[in-house]
Amino acid sequence: MGERGMKLLLGLVVVALSSAGYGVVGLNIWPMPKSVNHGKQSLLLSKNFALDTEGSKYTDSSSILKDGFSRLLDVIQVSHNIDENSTYYDHSQLLKGLHVVIFSPYDKLQFGIDESYKLTVPSTGNPSYAHLEAQTVYGALHGLQTFSQLCNINFSTRIIEVHQVPWIIIDQPRFLYRGLLIDTARHYQPLPMIKNVITAMGYTKLNVLHWHIVDSQSFPLEIPSYPKLWKGAYSPSERYTMADAAEVVDFARRRGIHVLAEIDVPGHAGSWGVGYPSLWPSPTCQQPLDVSNEFTFKVIDGILSDFSKVFNFRFVHLGGDEVDTSRLNKKGLNESEAYEYFVLRAQKIALSHGYEVINWEETFNHFGSKLNPSTVVHNWLEGNVAPRVVAAGLRCIVSNQDKWYLDHLDATWDQFYMNEPFANITNSKQQKLVIGDIEQTIWPRAAAAAERMWTPFNKLAKDPRQVTGRLAHFRCLLNQRGVAAAPLAGLGRAVPVEPGSCYKQ
Amino acid sequence: MGERGMKLLLGLVVVALSSAGYGVVGLNIWPMPKSVNHGKQSLLLSKNFALDTEGSKYTDSSSILKDGFSRLLDVIQVSHNIDENSTYYDHSQLLKGLHVVIFSPYDKLQFGIDESYKLTVPSTGNPSYAHLEAQTVYGALHGLQTFSQLCNINFSTRIIEVHQVPWIIIDQPRFLYRGLLIDTARHYQPLPMIKNVITAMGYTKLNVLHWHIVDSQSFPLEIPSYPKLWKGAYSPSERYTMADAAEVVDFARRRGIHVLAEIDVPGHAGSWGVGYPSLWPSPTCQQPLDVSNEFTFKVIDGILSDFSKVFNFRFVHLGGDEVDTSRLNKKGLNESEAYEYFVLRAQKIALSHGYEVINWEETFNHFGSKLNPSTVVHNWLEGNVAPRVVAAGLRCIVSNQDKWYLDHLDATWDQFYMNEPFANITNSKQQKLVIGDIEQTIWPRAAAAAERMWTPFNKLAKDPRQVTGRLAHFRCLLNQRGVAAAPLAGLGRAVPVEPGSCYKQ
Known part of the structure; x- marks a missing residue:
C-alpha cells in the first residue's frame, strides 16, 4: 500500500473519530437557517484557509468583508493554540478556502436591506472551496457566522474540520428588525461591554441594538448642542462622548447591526433637568418634561439634530411610555390633550431631522389614529396590542415584557423561545407590519x-x-x-x- | 493680560472643575500602598505621554515594560474616544512622560522577587516627568498600575489629569504570595476568561494564579506523556492543549503573575480513570487513585514531567485533601499508613522534577512531621491550622473557606477584607512563614x-x-x-x- 493509501486511511480514521465526538450528531446551527441540506462526510480546513472574492461586484474598500473573514478565522479556533501536524492531511479532503461572491457593490447599511445568503460546502475536491453568495456584504457576514458554526476543532489531529459535508444552506431572516435593548441609564455600561454585546449579537444574527441611552435616573451621553445635559450622568466618569457613540455605531455597522437611539420623552426624562432645571415642571416636581415650556422642544430639537449626525438608522425612538399625565399642564389643554400634543410635536421634530419615529405602545393606546402614519408602535406591556396596531395599518415591534424582557430573571429561555410575534395575527398583509424585536463572583x-x-x-x-x-x-x-x-x-x-x-x- | 495669563487662568479653571469631580476627595488607590504622600494640585497628561528609560539597567528585550506601558495608556482612557483640544493646555502643568529606572537587568520571574517600587509625580515642570524606580521590571509593572489609578479623564476639557500632585509613593507587598484560585475542573473556563481574570489580577496586584486544573469531575488538560488522560474532559471541546497552558503561563508572566498548577491526588482524581481505568481501585470504586498500583505513580511522574516543561513556578500543588482513606488499600499498610505513603511518594516525584510541594492541610493534620521540610501547607478549613503549621517550622498559605472562598456567595466583601492571615500568630519569625493567599443575564x-x-x-x-x-x-x-x-x-x-x-x- 502506497503513501497515498496510507493517508487516506488516516483520513478515514479522522472521520471516524470526529463522528464519535460530542455534538456532531444532529444539526448544531443557531439560529436555524431557512433551508439546510447536508451529508455525512468531513473535510479538513487548510492551514492557509483563504478568502477568495473573484467575480464579486463588491470591492470591500472599507474592509468589512475582510475583517469579518478575519474574525471568522479567530472564532473557529475558539482561542486555542493548535500545533498543526500536516502529516494528518489527506489532500483530497482539504478545504482550501471560501469563495465569496457579493452581487451588490454598495454597503450602506439600510433598514430592510437584503440579508440573504447561500452557503455551499462540497464533499470532495482537490483542493475544494466553500462557496458563499449574497446580495449584500451584510448577508455575506451572516453566511460567515453560519460557516463558523460548521467548524470543529479535532484535538487529536489539531485540525479544524467541517463535518456533515456536503452542505447546501439557503437562508434569510423571518423578520427585518431583530432587536436587543440595552439600558445604559439605569446602569452605565462601559464601551467594552457594549461591544461585547454587539459581537455576540452578530453570533445570533440579531440586527438592531436598541440603545435606551438616557432615562430619569441618568443622562450619560454628551449632547454638543446642550452641553449641560450630561450633568445628569451618575458621575463624570459614567459618560459617553459623542465620539464614543459614533464608535459604537461604526462598530455595529461593520457587523451589519443598526443602532436605534432612544430618548424616552416626556415621562422618563427627570435627569435632563439636572443641567437645565427649567425643563422640570417645578424644582420639586421633576417629571414629566414641562410641556408648556418652549425650551423643552428646543432641547429635543437640539438632541435630535445632534443625533442625526451620528445615529444614522432610519428610526429614532421617542419613548412616550408611563407618562404621569396628571402633571402635564398646558394652558387650554386637558391632561390627555397635553400628552397627545407633546408626543405629536416631538414626532414632528424627529421627522424634520429625517427620522421615522418609534413610540412605546401607550401613545397608540391613547391616540393611535393621530400618530404619524410612518410611526412604529413598540409593544412592551402584555401580548395583545400588536393585532390592533397592524389592523390600524401601523407597524409594530413586539417585545412583551412577560416573555422577552431580559431583566425578568424568572423568564426562562424556553419561554423566550416560544413567544410568537404573530400570535393572533393571521392576515398576511398585517403580518408584514410586524417587524419583530427582542456578564460577578470574583470581584470586588x-x-x-x-x-x-x-x-x-x-x-x-x-x-x-x-x-x-x-x-x-x-x-x-x-x-x-x-x-x-x-x-x-x-x-x-x-x-x-x-x-x-x-x-x- | 497676555496670552500666557489667559492660559493659566484656564488651567486654574480646569483644576477647580476637577476638584469638584466625583471621587477626587480622598485617596482612591487600591490596594493601598505602603507609604503615600500627596498634595492638592493637578497636572495634565501630555497627548504624547511617553515612556523614557534612560539610566535603566534593564534592556526590556522582550518588551515586558513596553507592553505594560502600552496597556497603561489604554486603561487610563478607559476605552473612551477623546477629541483632544490643545487650546486647554497650560504647558507649565504638562506631564510629558514617565521616566522608569529599573536596577536589575534580569526579568526571570522567580518566587520572592523584589516587587517594590517608588513612584513620584512632581507638581510643576516645564515640561515635567513622573519618576518610577524599581529593582525589577515586575516592581515597575506594579508602579504602572498605581500610576494608572492616579489618572482621571476630564470630560469637559478632554484631557487626562493627574490629581493631588505632588505624589510620593513608596510601596512593596506585605505577602510574597498573593494567590487567586480558579477551578477549571468543575466548570471549564475558556482561555479568554482566564486571561480576563489574569488581567484583573494585575489591577489588584495579586501575583499567583492557582490553577486547580483537574479534579474528579473532569480532566481538561492535555498530558503528552499520557495522551488518554484528557479523555476525562467533559467533552472534546472543553479542553486545553499544552500550548494553551503555555500561553496562559506566558500571558501571566508578562504581568508579573506566577501560575501554580495543581493535581489534587489521590482524593480528587476520579476523572483520570476515564482514559486509564486501571488507575481506579475498581470499575465501581473510582476514588481515590489506586495506591497499590505502580502505574499510578508512573502517571503522576509523567504529568509532573510534562508540567515541568511549562509550569515553571517554584511550586506545584499536589492536593491531598478530602481523601476517603478507607478505600486506600496497600498490602502491609493500614489506611493511615497508605495515605501517608501515597502523599510522601508523590512529594518525592515532584521534588525530583525540581518542584517544591504545596499540599492541602489534611496532610499536615495527619502526618505533619513526615512532610518534606520544604512543604507549604495550604489551609482551607477553618482558621486555626496556620499557627500550628508555622510553629512546626513549615510554611503556610492561608485561605480558610469561611472567609476567602469566592464561591461562598454568602461571604461579603467586608468579611473578605477583615480576614487576617496572622490571626493568632504573633511571633515574627513564625509570621514570615505565612505566605498569604485568595463574569450572565442576556445569553442564552x-x-x-x-x-x-x-x-x-x-x-x-x-x-x-x-x-x-x-x-x-x-x-x-x-x-x-x-x-x-x-x-x-x-x-x-x-x-x-x-x-x-x-x-x-
Whole structure:
C-alpha cells in the first residue's frame, strides 16, 4: 500500500473519530437557517484557509468583508493554540478556502436591506472551496457566522474540520428588525461591554441594538448642542462622548447591526433637568418634561439634530411610555390633550431631522389614529396590542415584557423561545407590519483580600466602613476596564438592588 | 493680560472643575500602598505621554515594560474616544512622560522577587516627568498600575489629569504570595476568561494564579506523556492543549503573575480513570487513585514531567485533601499508613522534577512531621491550622473557606477584607512563614428569541425540548468565544446547580 493509501486511511480514521465526538450528531446551527441540506462526510480546513472574492461586484474598500473573514478565522479556533501536524492531511479532503461572491457593490447599511445568503460546502475536491453568495456584504457576514458554526476543532489531529459535508444552506431572516435593548441609564455600561454585546449579537444574527441611552435616573451621553445635559450622568466618569457613540455605531455597522437611539420623552426624562432645571415642571416636581415650556422642544430639537449626525438608522425612538399625565399642564389643554400634543410635536421634530419615529405602545393606546402614519408602535406591556396596531395599518415591534424582557430573571429561555410575534395575527398583509424585536463572583471581594495581603498591617482599616468609598471607586474602575465586578452591597454575584451610580453600589 | 495669563487662568479653571469631580476627595488607590504622600494640585497628561528609560539597567528585550506601558495608556482612557483640544493646555502643568529606572537587568520571574517600587509625580515642570524606580521590571509593572489609578479623564476639557500632585509613593507587598484560585475542573473556563481574570489580577496586584486544573469531575488538560488522560474532559471541546497552558503561563508572566498548577491526588482524581481505568481501585470504586498500583505513580511522574516543561513556578500543588482513606488499600499498610505513603511518594516525584510541594492541610493534620521540610501547607478549613503549621517550622498559605472562598456567595466583601492571615500568630519569625493567599443575564435567552425571529415559522420547534441540545451546544460556543452565557437550566443569570459539562447545563 502506497503513501497515498496510507493517508487516506488516516483520513478515514479522522472521520471516524470526529463522528464519535460530542455534538456532531444532529444539526448544531443557531439560529436555524431557512433551508439546510447536508451529508455525512468531513473535510479538513487548510492551514492557509483563504478568502477568495473573484467575480464579486463588491470591492470591500472599507474592509468589512475582510475583517469579518478575519474574525471568522479567530472564532473557529475558539482561542486555542493548535500545533498543526500536516502529516494528518489527506489532500483530497482539504478545504482550501471560501469563495465569496457579493452581487451588490454598495454597503450602506439600510433598514430592510437584503440579508440573504447561500452557503455551499462540497464533499470532495482537490483542493475544494466553500462557496458563499449574497446580495449584500451584510448577508455575506451572516453566511460567515453560519460557516463558523460548521467548524470543529479535532484535538487529536489539531485540525479544524467541517463535518456533515456536503452542505447546501439557503437562508434569510423571518423578520427585518431583530432587536436587543440595552439600558445604559439605569446602569452605565462601559464601551467594552457594549461591544461585547454587539459581537455576540452578530453570533445570533440579531440586527438592531436598541440603545435606551438616557432615562430619569441618568443622562450619560454628551449632547454638543446642550452641553449641560450630561450633568445628569451618575458621575463624570459614567459618560459617553459623542465620539464614543459614533464608535459604537461604526462598530455595529461593520457587523451589519443598526443602532436605534432612544430618548424616552416626556415621562422618563427627570435627569435632563439636572443641567437645565427649567425643563422640570417645578424644582420639586421633576417629571414629566414641562410641556408648556418652549425650551423643552428646543432641547429635543437640539438632541435630535445632534443625533442625526451620528445615529444614522432610519428610526429614532421617542419613548412616550408611563407618562404621569396628571402633571402635564398646558394652558387650554386637558391632561390627555397635553400628552397627545407633546408626543405629536416631538414626532414632528424627529421627522424634520429625517427620522421615522418609534413610540412605546401607550401613545397608540391613547391616540393611535393621530400618530404619524410612518410611526412604529413598540409593544412592551402584555401580548395583545400588536393585532390592533397592524389592523390600524401601523407597524409594530413586539417585545412583551412577560416573555422577552431580559431583566425578568424568572423568564426562562424556553419561554423566550416560544413567544410568537404573530400570535393572533393571521392576515398576511398585517403580518408584514410586524417587524419583530427582542456578564460577578470574583470581584470586588478578591480585591478586598488583595489589599489585606499587599498593604502593611498598620495601614489597613480597622473597620471596613472606612474603605467602602475607596473600594467602590476601584470597583467602578474595574467595570470601566471591562471587568464585570459585582456591587459591593449584598451577597456575591449580587445584582444591584436598585438603579444608581456604580460608586454607590 | 497676555496670552500666557489667559492660559493659566484656564488651567486654574480646569483644576477647580476637577476638584469638584466625583471621587477626587480622598485617596482612591487600591490596594493601598505602603507609604503615600500627596498634595492638592493637578497636572495634565501630555497627548504624547511617553515612556523614557534612560539610566535603566534593564534592556526590556522582550518588551515586558513596553507592553505594560502600552496597556497603561489604554486603561487610563478607559476605552473612551477623546477629541483632544490643545487650546486647554497650560504647558507649565504638562506631564510629558514617565521616566522608569529599573536596577536589575534580569526579568526571570522567580518566587520572592523584589516587587517594590517608588513612584513620584512632581507638581510643576516645564515640561515635567513622573519618576518610577524599581529593582525589577515586575516592581515597575506594579508602579504602572498605581500610576494608572492616579489618572482621571476630564470630560469637559478632554484631557487626562493627574490629581493631588505632588505624589510620593513608596510601596512593596506585605505577602510574597498573593494567590487567586480558579477551578477549571468543575466548570471549564475558556482561555479568554482566564486571561480576563489574569488581567484583573494585575489591577489588584495579586501575583499567583492557582490553577486547580483537574479534579474528579473532569480532566481538561492535555498530558503528552499520557495522551488518554484528557479523555476525562467533559467533552472534546472543553479542553486545553499544552500550548494553551503555555500561553496562559506566558500571558501571566508578562504581568508579573506566577501560575501554580495543581493535581489534587489521590482524593480528587476520579476523572483520570476515564482514559486509564486501571488507575481506579475498581470499575465501581473510582476514588481515590489506586495506591497499590505502580502505574499510578508512573502517571503522576509523567504529568509532573510534562508540567515541568511549562509550569515553571517554584511550586506545584499536589492536593491531598478530602481523601476517603478507607478505600486506600496497600498490602502491609493500614489506611493511615497508605495515605501517608501515597502523599510522601508523590512529594518525592515532584521534588525530583525540581518542584517544591504545596499540599492541602489534611496532610499536615495527619502526618505533619513526615512532610518534606520544604512543604507549604495550604489551609482551607477553618482558621486555626496556620499557627500550628508555622510553629512546626513549615510554611503556610492561608485561605480558610469561611472567609476567602469566592464561591461562598454568602461571604461579603467586608468579611473578605477583615480576614487576617496572622490571626493568632504573633511571633515574627513564625509570621514570615505565612505566605498569604485568595463574569450572565442576556445569553442564552436572547439567542432563543433570535431564532424565533430569524427562522421560518414552519422550521421552528413546536416543543422547546426539541432544541434543548442544539441551544446547549450554541451556549457552549458562546462561552468559548468569551461570552458569559448562563446555563439553560434554571432562571436568568442562574448559576449551574452542580458541576458538569456546559453542554448539559
